[in-house]
Amino acid sequence: MAKDSLTVKDNRTGKEYELPISDGTIKAMDLRQIKTGAEDFGIMTYDPAFMNTASTKSAITYLDGDKGILRYRGYPIEQLAEKCNYMEVSYLILYGELPNKAQYDQWVFDITHHTILHENIRHFMQNFRYDAHPMGMFISTVAALSTFYPEATKIADKELRTIQIQRLIAKVPTIAGFSYRHTRGLPHVYPDNALSYPGNFLNMMFKFTELRYEPNPVLERALDVLFILHADHEQNCSTNAMRAIGSSKVDPYSAMAGAAAALYGPLHGGANEEVLKMLAQIGDVKSIPAFLDKVKKGEGKLMGFGHRVYKNYDPRAKIIKKVAEDVFKVTGRNPLLDIALELESIALKEDYFISRKLYPNVDFYSGIIYQAMGLPVSFFPVMFAIPRTVGWLSQWQEMLGDEEQKIARPRQIYTGVDERDFAPMDKRK
Ligand code: CMC
Numbered sequence: 001m002a003k004d005s006l007t008v009k010d011n012r013t014g015k016e017y018e019l020p021i022s023d024g025t026i027k028a029m030d031l032r033q034i035k036t037g038a039e040d041f042g043i044m045t046y047d048p049a050f051m052n053t054a055s056t057k058s059a060i061t062y063l064d065g066d067k068g069i070l071r072y073r074g075y076p077i078e079q080l081a082e083k084c085n086y087m088e089v090s091y092l093i094l095y096g097e098l099p100n101k102a103q104y105d106q107w108v109f110d111i112t113h114h115t116i117l118h119e120n121i122r123h124f125m126q127n128f129r130y131d132a133h134p135m136g137m138f139i140s141t142v143a144a145l146s147t148f149y150p151e152a153t154k155i156a157d158k159e160l161r162t163i164q165i166q167r168l169i170a171k172v173p174t175i176a177g178f179s180y181r182h183t184r185g186l187p188h189v190y191p192d193n194a195l196s197y198p199g200n201f202l203n204m205m206f207k208f209t210e211l212r213y214e215p216n217p218v219l220e221r222a223l224d225v226l227f228i229l230h231a232d233h234e235q236n237c238s239t240n241a242m243r244a245i246g247s248s249k250v251d252p253y254s255a256m257a258g259a260a261a262a263l264y265g266p267l268h269g270g271a272n273e274e275v276l277k278m279l280a281q282i283g284d285v286k287s288i289p290a291f292l293d294k295v296k297k298g299e300g301k302l303m304g305f306g307h308r309v310y311k312n313y314d315p316r317a318k319i320i321k322k323v324a325e326d327v328f329k330v331t332g333r334n335p336l337l338d339i340a341l342e343l344e345s346i347a348l349k350e351d352y353f354i355s356r357k358l359y360p361n362v363d364f365y366s367g368i369i370y371q372a373m374g375l376p377v378s379f380f381p382v383m384f385a386i387p388r389t390v391g392w393l394s395q396w397q398e399m400l401g402d403e404e405q406k407i408a409r410p411r412q413i414y415t416g417v418d419e420r421d422f423a424p425m426d427k428r429k
Pocket of ligand 1: 233236266267268269271295300301302303304305306307308309356358361362363
């Protein structure tokens with residue numbers, strides 16, 4: 001008997017099966033041979049919410065939730081956040097290696113030369129209501145881009161794929177900037193290609209009457225680091241959506257609109273918005289114990305805490321805490337930070353959180369920084385979506401090249417009524 005195998009005995013039949021183990025995993029399809037008879041479909045696994053199912057092999061991001069480790073293409077997140085900018089990291093995530101000087105220059109050139117949006121897109125965005133949620137505008141506009149680039153449906157063409165990837169990475173800050181200006185009733189600011197990726201983003205958000213917008217270097221760098229930290233996170237909810245939608249072979253704009261919609265939810269990228277609402281609602285450090293009592297009774301969640309994979313401090317949250325200090329030196333201290341720090345300190349001593357291994361995640365401190373930078377709370381999920389674009393697209397591309405992948409189509413256990421005969425309306429109860 002092979003050592004790397006699992007012996008399964010079916011007590012219904014007394015038969016034994018040997019299932020190969022590789023990478024600590026058995027293949028769900030290997031269970032299908034376990035049957036009680038020829039009519040039997042075979043054993044399936046039941047795993048709502050993918051609690052214990054690897055849906056793919058991936059070489060992009062490594063995460064060890066117990067140890068609090070996060071690496072992109074093998075590089076620890078701490079090193080990338082300290083030594084790189086987002087353009088280098090996005091190249092790394094997409095291509096697998098950090099760029100050399102020539103590759104970097106070409107990459108920056110390619111991205112900056114796709115930052116402009118078609119004027120019709122600008123007009124399209126002007127039709128949103130003045131109080132439209134920025135994430136709703138983001139999702140719809142990304143989807144609308146597919147109508148501008150019909151060649152994007154040719155997803156088997158690597159060159160065309162690369163152009164769509166560059167377009168999306170380049171245009172998402174412009175979409176975000178336009179949506180912000182729209183809600184403020186301000187004229188749109190066109191991209192300034194002489195600025196860095198985060199610097200240009202700040203320009204499109206905050207430029208007023210000055211001839212040339214000069215981003216504050218501390219805020220520009222802080223944003224670069226935040227973008228690095230959000231660039232990818234293996235098979236999270238929105239990435240899983242990107243892969244699932246992409247597996248139908250739809251164009252990347254449509255798939256990414258779906259991924260962004262998944263991100264919008266309050267349990268995922270919408271959590272940073274919820275954290276700020278929660279901190280504002282708590283209002284004062286004195287109210288923290290009463291708030292935590294409610295959480296412990298199951299009357300609400302401590303937003304920005306907990307993670308499906310991290311059962312230790314989220315390494316991104318540690319870095320963000322440091323970034324916050326730099327930002328506050330420029331913007332002044334966000335008073336909500338005191339509530340957040342106290343909340344964390346009390347929660348980490350409480351048995352409820354310790355026993356469930358609930359620690360601050362990436363969303364706990366990011367919103368406090370964004371707010372200090374002058375961004376409205378509703379805009380925070382967009383700040384997650386911009387840098388995650390490269391993660392979604394890299395995972396999508398990896399999925400397309402993976403011969404083991406097919407259209408994503410889970411099974412179900414049917415729990416409805418058995419076959420019955422149609423009843424005309426006058427015979428129905
Ligand atoms: N506050 C209070 N209790 C919590 C929290 C929380 N934030 N998170 C989990 N729990 C409890 C949960 O009620 C459950 O308790 P019990 O065992 O008594 O039923 C236990 O901890 C296990 O939680 P779970 O819901 O089974 O865990 P999950 O892996 O399904 O959910 C999560 C992960 C992130 C959705 C969840 O922790 C949560 O809702 N957190 C708040 C929202 C949030 O901050 N989301 C951002 C995630 S990080 C950024 C990203 O990748 O999107």
